[in-house]
Amino acid sequence: MxxxxxxxxxxxxxxxxxxxxxxxxxxxxxxxxxxxxxxxxxxxxxxxxxxxxxxxxxxxxxxxxxxxxxxxxAPPAPAPTTTTTPNGSYEDSNDFKLSLPEYLRYGRQLLLPPLGLSGQLRLKQSSVLVIGAGGLGSPALMYLVGSGVGTVGVVDGDVVDVSNLHRQVMYGGCEGKAKVEGAREYLKRLNPNVNLVIYEEHLTPNNSLDTLAPYDLILDCTDTPLTRYLISDTCVLLNRKPLISASALKLEGTLTHFLKGKEGPCYRCIFPRAPVGVETCGDSGVLGPVVGVMGVLQALEAIKFLGLGEKDRKEQEQEGTKMLLFGAWPEMTWRSIKMRPRKKDCVVCGENPTITLEVFRKGEVDYGAFCGGVGLHDGERLRREERVKVQELKEALDKGRALVVDVRDETQYGITALPNSFNVPLRTLQQDPDDLPAVLQEAGQGQGQGQEGKEIFVVCRYGNDSQTATRILKEGWEREGQGFVVRDVIGGLDAWSREVDGEFPRY
Structure with missing residues (x-):
């Protein structure tokens, strides 16, 4: 002094x-x-x-x-309580963890007692990976990004098709563009505060571990059994990473939170054997709002999981795993089924698993064989000589030596079909393969056609089910000693429309 x-x-x-x-x-x-x-x-x-x-x-x-x-x-000066930046952000201060614009953006969420500021901060510090940016992934992404989840990853190797737009509403004007790029553009406009990570590829056993590892929560928004088993197995091998899975088909949907806590089941616990003859949206159709509802419910479940504190999360885990069933038509129905806990003999999450991290890394898990088909994203189930292009089908039809078997279901066959083809749904072939010659003989006579001297061409919508049907036909007739020549048509009726007859409807 x-x-x-x-x-x-x-x-x-x-x-x-x-x-x-x-x-x-x-x-x-x-x-x-x-x-x-x-x-x-x-x-x-x-x-x-x-x-x-x-x-x-x-x-x-x-x-x-x-x-x-x-x-x-003098005593040391106290640290400043707030630190502003040129854009008004208070992120580095002791008192403010959101920017001023974020307070305005998330204000309606902050008012909710179950969430509040602490829950919003947990969302901001969290990361979610959405696998599949289609009918389920699109609405899930929109609401996850809108709610302020800090980092959101998107995995998809497909491009936007006009047939997607009735249910994948964020892709307007993106036809022909990679879905992940269309998603990036839309989501950045929706909320520039969120960190988006894009993976323009399909998920495979070769990339799944590295892709899923950085994230707190996984959303399975795919529609094939092979990918569902792959995602669930990878989550288990990554120390039981929590997984929210949904499905939607026709007028129904399901939602399940797998690997919930230490005793929550994985996908294999509930479905130890792969289902046979699984339909997809592309095969059987789906109503746009149905798949939208299920995708939004995935986002809701994710926000609840990430926004809850540790105590509330433990309480939720004690309630066990449930599967939500949604029906849209004619009456809207909701049901909840309690699922059994983790199976002790599960091959991946049980006490003595056979699918281990070492086995998985060596590529010894054959998902294609397990699901009764081919490998992931490998569309061929027949030898090359057993398949023909649509131009060869047209030539055979012009010469009058083609018998066309359409294996789509009755509803699709009623939408559009090749002239003089006849309909034998794949499900019929699978259910009663021993009566195939009689079935085809009756169908061919009903169309005024005989089989002698003709080749049989099998078609479906995209050339996938027709491969299965061709294999069933060949195996069935070989047992009967029949010598029919059976060919699968590559690309199906979609390829016929694109490459032969532009007036043939695509749907």
Missing amino acids: GTSRSFMRKLDRACTTSYPRARHANPEHHDDNLNKDSDNTMSSSDPSKEELKARIAELERELEEFKSAAASS
């Missing part, structure tokens, strides 16, 4: 010392008088410039000494 008072007295004397100001006798000669009077004043009564400079330097030295003394004797 003594140092402070001494310095202040010196500073006060220095500041109150008066010096004569230049006076101007004649305002018209302002500049000349100013220069003349200033020179006279400085030379007669004022201190020299050198003296002033020396005095200023002395005061500056004393000021620095005062600052040093004060700093050594």
Whole structure:
């Protein structure tokens, strides 16, 4: 304090010392008088410039000494409670963890007692991976990003088709573009605060571990059994990473939270054997709002899981795993079924698993064989010589030597079909393969066609089910000793429309 008072007295004397100001006798000669009077004043009564400079330097030295003394004797200054940035963000402060625009954006969520500021901060610090950016993934992504989840990853290797748009509503104007790119553009406009990570590829056993590992929660928005088993297995191998799975087909949907806590079942616990003859949206159709509802429910379940505190999450885990069933038509129905806990003999999450991380990394899990088909995203189930292009079908039809078997269901066959083809749904072939010759004989006669001298061409919508049907037909007739020539048509009726007859409807 003594140092402070001494310095202040010196500073006060220095500041109150008066010096004569230049006076101007004649305002018209302002500049000349100013220069003349200033020179006279400085030379007669004022201190020299050198003296002033020396005095200023002395005061500056004393000021620095005062600052040093004060700093050594005073307690440390408290840390600032807020730190702003040029854009108004308070992210680095002790009191504010959201930017001011984020408070406005998420204000309606912040008002909810189950969430509040702490829940919103947990969302911001969380990461979610959405696998599949189609009918389920699109609405899930929109609401996850809109709610402020910090990092959202998107995995999809497909491009946008016009047939997607009735249910994948964020892709308007993106036809022909990669889905992940269309998603990036839309979601960045929706909420620029969210970190988006894009994977323009299909999920496979070769990339699943690295892709899923960085995320807190996984959303399965795919529609094939092979991918569902792959995702669930990968989550188990990554220390039981929580998984929210949904499905939608025709007018119904399901939602399940797998690997919930230590005793929650995985996908294999509930479905130890792969289902046979699984339908997809592309095969059997789906009503847009149905798949939209299920995708939004996935986002809702994810927000609940990520936004809850540890205590509330433990309480939810104790309730066990449930499967939600939704029916849209004719009456809207909701049912909840409690699922059994983790199976001790499960091959991946049980006490003595056979699918281990080492086995998985070596590529020894054959998902194609397990699901009764081919490998992931491998569309061929027949040898090349057993398949023909649509141009070869047209040539055979023009020469009158083609018998066309359409294996789509009755509803699809009623939408559009090739002239003189006849309908034997794949499900019929699968249920009663021993009566195939009789079935085809009856169907062919019903269309006024005989089988002698003709080749049989099997078609479906995209050339997938027709491969299965061709295999069933060949195996069935070989057992009967029949010598029919059976060919699968690559690309199905969709390829026929694109490459042969542009007037044939695509749907």
